[in-house]
Amino acid sequence: MSAGADPVLIVTAHQEFIDAAFDELKRFNTKLLYGELLAPGILLCTLPSDTHPHDLTSLARQAIQQRPIFVRHLAPVQAVIHLSNTENDIGELALAIANLPTFALLERGQRFAVQTRLLQTGIEAVRAGSNKHAYSSGHVNQMLAEAIAEETGAVESIKKPQVVVSLLCTIEKAYLGISLTTDNLSDWPGGARHFAYLPEQISRAEFKLLEALEVFGVTLPSQGMALDLGAAPGGWTRMLLEAGMQVVAVDPAKLDASLSRQPHLEHYRGYAEDYLEEAIKRRRKFNVITNDMRMDAREAARLLVQASACLLSDGFIISVLKLPHETSEIDPLKNLYEALRLLQRHFAIVQARQLFHNRQEVTVLTARPQLI
Numbered sequence: 001m002s003a004g005a006d007p008v009l010i011v012t013a014h015q016e017f018i019d020a021a022f023d024e025l026k027r028f029n030t031k032l033l034y035g036e037l038l039a040p041g042i043l044l045c046t047l048p049s050d051t052h053p054h055d056l057t058s059l060a061r062q063a064i065q066q067r068p069i070f071v072r073h074l075a076p077v078q079a080v081i082h083l084s085n086t087e088n089d090i091g092e093l094a095l096a097i098a099n100l101p102t103f104a105l106l107e108r109g110q111r112f113a114v115q116t117r118l119l120q121t122g123i124e125a126v127r128a129g130s131n132k133h134a135y136s137s138g139h140v141n142q143m144l145a146e147a148i149a150e151e152t153g154a155v156e157s158i159k160k161p162q163v164v165v166s167l168l169c170t171i172e173k174a175y176l177g178i179s180l181t182t183d184n185l186s187d188w189p190g191g192a193r194h195f196a197y198l199p200e201q202i203s204r205a206e207f208k209l210l211e212a213l214e215v216f217g218v219t220l221p222s223q224g225m226a227l228d229l230g231a232a233p234g235g236w237t238r239m240l241l242e243a244g245m246q247v248v249a250v251d252p253a254k255l256d257a258s259l260s261r262q263p264h265l266e267h268y269r270g271y272a273e274d275y276l277e278e279a280i281k282r283r284r285k286f287n288v289i290t291n292d293m294r295m296d297a298r299e300a301a302r303l304l305v306q307a308s309a310c311l312l313s314d315g316f317i318i319s320v321l322k323l324p325h326e327t328s329e330i331d332p333l334k335n336l337y338e339a340l341r342l343l344q345r346h347f348a349i350v351q352a353r354q355l356f357h358n359r360q361e362v363t364v365l366t367a368r369p370q371l372i
C-alpha cells in the first residue's frame with residue numbers, strides 16, 4: 001500500500017472483472033488507488049490521507065447514478081483493527097463500531113443490519129499455518145446486532161436495512177464501516193444476492209432473470225407476448241408463463257417435460273436466426289424478448305438489433321452477453337464495449353450489469369428501439 005494513503009473502500013466484483021470495477025470507480029475519483037487484493041474479487045482501495053470524507057460519499061453516490069457494470073458492492077472502511085482470532089475480538093469489534101463517527105446513523109427505530117464477511121486470508125496467519133476463524137459470520141452478526149440494538153434503539157432488519165454495519169475480517173484484521181444501504185450499491189453482503197430455490201424451478205438460470213428484473217427495476221407484464229431465445233431447458237420460459245404471458249420459446253433443444261401441454265406456449269424447435277427472419281416477415285410483435293444463448297456478445301447484439309423489429313415500442317429486452325476469458329490476445333471488455341456501442345445506436349435505453357448470478361457474462365436491458 002502506498003505511503004500517505006488510507007484504506008477507504010472495499011470494492012467487490014466478479015474475480016475476473018475486479019480490475020474493470022476499479023477502473024469504473026477511478027473515473028469518479030482519479031485519486032483512488034488500488035490498495036490490496038484481499039481475496040479474489042475483493043479489493044481494498046485507498047485515497048490520499050488528506051482526502052475529505054465527503055469525497056468518498058460523493059464517489060459512492062456517483063457510482064449509484066452512473067450505474068457501473070462491474071462494481072457489485074461497496075463498503076466504506078472507517079477503521080481498521082487488529083484481531084486476535086479469539087472470542088475477545090467480538091468485544092473489540094463492538095467497541096470500534098461504537099467509536100465510529102457514523103455510529104450516529106444508528107438512530108432509534110432505524111432499520112439496520114450487521115454484514116460480516118470472513119476471509120480465510122492474512123499473511124501472518126497463513127505463515128503460522130492457521131487460517132480458520134474462531135467464530136462464524138452469523139455469530140458475529142448476531143452478537144453485534146444485539147449490542148447495537150440495545151445501545152441505540154435501532155431495529156435489526158436483515159432483509160430491508162436502511163443502515164449497514166459492514167465488517168470484513170481477515171484472520172488478523174477487521175475493516176469496519178457504517179453507511180446508508182443505498183451507498184453500498186447492493187443490500188446484500190458483498191452484493192451476493194441469494195434467492196430461495198423453488199420446487200417448480202426448472203434451471204438455475206431462473207435466478208439470473210430474477211436478479212436482472214430486480215437490478216433493472218422492471219417487472220414482467222401479466223399479459224402479452226414474450227419471445228424467449230435460447231430457451232431450453234425452459235427456466236425463463238416458465239417464469240414468463242407464470243407471469244401470465246404467451247410465450248414463443250426458441251431452441252433446437254428439448255424443453256423440460258413440465259412445460260409440455262402448456263396452452264400459452266409455442267416451442268419453435270430451431271435456431272433463433274431462422275425464427276427471427278420468419279417473425280419479421282410475419283410482422284410478429286412482442287412485449288418482452290429474452291435471450292440466454294451461448295454466443296459471442298457482438299453476435300448476440302447484432303441479433304438483438306434484428307429482434308428490435310419485433311419489439312413493441314413500450315417493450316423491453318433482457319439478454320445475456322457472453323464474454324471470453326481474458327488471454328494475452330483476447331480482451332473480453334473490447335467485445336463487450338463493441339456490443340454495447342451497437343446496442344446504443346439502436347436502442348434509447350441500454351443498461352448493463354455483471355450480476356451476481358452471471359458467470360463469464362453480463363446482462364443487458366434494452367428498450368425503446370430507435371428507428372434508423
Ligand SMILES: C[S@@+](CC[C@H](N)C(=O)[O-])C[C@H]1O[C@@H](n2cnc3c(N)ncnc32)[C@H](O)[C@@H]1O
Nearest residue numbers: 203205230232233234235236251271272292293
Ligand atoms: C444457458 S441455456 C438457456 C437456459 C434457459 N434460459 C433457462 O432458463 O433454462 C442456452 C441455450 O441456448 C441455446 N442456443 C444456443 N445457440 C442458439 C441459437 N442460435 N438459436 C437458438 N438457441 C440457441 C442452447 O441450445 C441452450 O439450450
